[in-house]
Amino acid sequence: MKNKTALLFLIAALYVLILGTLFGLLASLQYSLPDFLKELIPLNKMRPLHTTTVISWIILSATGSIYFYISKVEHLSLFSFKLQKVHLGIFMLTGIAIYVSLVFGKMEGREYLAFTPILTIPILLGWFLFGINYFKTIRKHVVNWPIYFWMWGTGIVFIIYHLCEAYLWLIPSFRTHFIKDTIVQWKSYGSFVGSWNMLVYGIAIYVMSKIKNDVSLARGKKVFFFYFLGLSNLMLGWAHHTYFVPTLPWIRYLSYGVSMTEWILLIHIIYSWKKSLTKKEKQDNSMAYKFLMAADFWVFINLIIALLISIPAINLFTHGTHITVAHSMGTTIGINTSILLASLFFIVSKVKGEVIMFQKLKKVYYVFNSSLLVFFSVLLFAGAKKANWMFFEKNTSFSMMQDSLYLTYIAFFVFGLVLATSITILAITLLKVLHKAYKKEATSTL
Structure with missing residues (x-):
């Protein structure tokens, strides 16, 4: 089944990867030569340019891979190819606007989302369109979902949720309360990373199952346990970043344990797969x-x-x-x-x-x-x-x-x-x- 737009997502992702490595390289040079490009793009601008671009590489390549696998490998007819094109168009135009925002110093945002907050609206719209297209397609054509379909769907839903959560600081009752503001900020960003990990780890399991040509790899108890562990990490794993904030000790201990066990299980899954090839x-x-x-x-x-x-x-x-x-x-x-x-x-x-x-x-x-x-x-x-x-x-x-x-x-x-x-x-x-x-x-x- 033809899907030019999926290929465009992947092509754009690779160009973004090259650009992201360039920004990172320039930022590393500014550590040893502080005056390098200082008048044009100082380090306080170069860093968010690098961070935003690298995140875009992960998002675009994961999204393009999922679109490709659904249509070209699974041979499922997308609910709407037009929505897919609009999704790509929104992400591309918003990406350009983000670069303009950062270069001209419109950095009212925070951490990973340093650009002006208004640009998150089209980003959210793109994710909503992706979610509609994804769930409408999978629910129509697939029964007894393999684990990677669950992981991709979960990642889409939680990215939308945590992107919204990341901007709760715009509400005065959050922004004026230091402890509440700090905890919500770290929670949203940590869970945002956990959400895109759902997409990426789902892709890893998908590729492993296709190389082995054995879908049972994505249906066993082990991978579903890994999914629920990853979901728990997405919800709780952020808390071990907030030791300096007065929170309940059990939250820290639980998040510490969950975040470690997820990686241990991922190592075991890949190692077991390697031995079986x-x-x-x-x-x-x-x-x-x-x-x-x-x-x-x-x-x-x-x-x-x-x-x-x-x-x-x-x-x-x-x-x-x-x-x-x-x-x-x-x-x-x-x-x-x-x-x-x-x-x-x-x-x-x-x-x-x-x-x-x-x-x-x-x-x-x-x-x-x-x-x-x-x-x-x-x-x-x-x-x-x-x-x-x-x-x-x-x-x-x-x-x-x-x-x-x-x-x-x-x-x-x-x-x-x-x-x-x-x-x-x-x-x-x-x-x-x-x-x-x-x-x-x-x-x-x-």
Whole structure:
């Protein structure tokens, strides 16, 4: 079944990924050269440009993958192809408006949503249209849903809910109450991340089941337990970020436990799947398989860091340092981006008719993972140095501490450059195939 718009979502996502890595690279350079681009795009603008763009990569690639799988792999007729086109149009126009908002300093929003709040209205509209299209399609054509359909539906619903929740600070009764405002802010953002994880992890399970050609992988008790654990994490996992806010202790303990067990189970699911694959199944989907293995590795690494920084006594020292950034980078690039790249390589095998063999991109794959590991380690080191300064070096000024990290920031940029280069090569490789596939579908519909 033809679906040009799904391909456009994926093409847009890859261009956004390249742009996001560029913004991140420029931001890393500004750490060691504070005056670089200061008059044009200072760090306080570059950071939200990078953050917003990377989130857009995750959303666009996840959305495009879901549309593609429904129509092109499952061969289900979408409830409305027009709604899908409107959805893409809204996201593209809103994306341009967000960049304008950030570049011109209209940053009345907060954290991940730093742009002017009015632009969230069309974003919500796009998600409502996606939800209508998704549920109308799946309910009409599918009975006894596999787990990935449940995860995608849950992710859509909760993204809408938590996007609305993220703007409760606009109501004076929230904004003027510091504790309430802080808790709701962290809750909404933490659950927002949990919501897109539902989309991404659902895609991981979908790709695994298709590589194995066994839908039972998505129907067992284990994956449904994983789903409910992920749902619990989405609702409660945010709380271990708010140790400095006076909340009930049981909320912190419960959220700590839930957020850790979800990753442990995900590691087990991927590991069990890996053991079940034949050599031919691995070779026939070599790039998708490799990036799912990379995601598994980064889940393990981030699990260790998360376990440590979620301990209150350690969190006191790490909160607000580069250690938190390292954890975020490991999750966003190591886990989410690896899963989404696995998805895109799997999709490319469907539209191209042949897989991109691992040997062609073997060096790029290893450079991606090794540079990310060093990049990650540099951030941990910088975070440890800052934590030590905050609590133990009372006679050292902030500028002196920053000067002592100069070589660390240089390494941060250098390995960021290597990482960005590997990501760009992967993105361009995928774009070439997707552009050809889009032109082929466009020509065949004339």
